[in-house]
Amino acid sequence: MKIVLLSDNHRDLYSIHYIQKKYADLPYRVHCGDNGLLPEQMEGFTAVAGNMDFWDYPPEIVLEIEGHRILVLHGHMLFPSYRADHDLLAAAAKQQGCDAVFYGHTHLYYDGTVNGVRMLNPGSIYRNRDESPRCFMEVEITEDAVTAKRINFNMAMALGEL
Secondary structure, eight states, X not given: OEEEEEOOOTTOHHHHHHHHHXXXXXXXXXXXXXXXXXXXXXXXXXXXXXXXXXXSOOSEEXXXXXXXXXXXXXXXXXXXXXXXXXXXXXXXXXXXXXXXXXXXXXXXXXXXXXXXXXXXXXXXXXXXXXXXXXXXXXXXXXXXXXXXXXXXXXXXXXXXXX
16 A cells, blocks of 8 residues: 655645645645644645644554554654654554554654564654755555655646646
8 A cells, every 4th residue: 555654844844735736646645744724734644743743633643554553643742853763653552552653843854673573753844854855755555565755846836736
């Protein structure tokens, strides 16, 4: 199953509208927090609350897809700074019986496995802290694996699709 994963758009509606239109046929469009938008603006997304969200989003969600349990959270409650603590993320995932975790907050793309837990951070579709291009992920989930592809994003993409 293919899904799209993004985080940290910080009220940028153009990126959200782009994802809503471009990936309308996917069963999951997952947002890892700091969208800054009203829930009705996030239609079609499974979204969690970030430290910059003031609407009624859950702090975390567990998704069950293709035999995988995936913990989705922003991350700010586990590591208040912008440096991810992958050991804490792995422990939080395992505590809930999850073999993968999708998180945001750092504005840094990450694709790895720590302590047997698959970890994906799509970076920021608004601004990455390492000055790399804005980005999100296309994620393929099968019984055997969770794989990700980085997609760089720019406003010309969004405006061309809208």
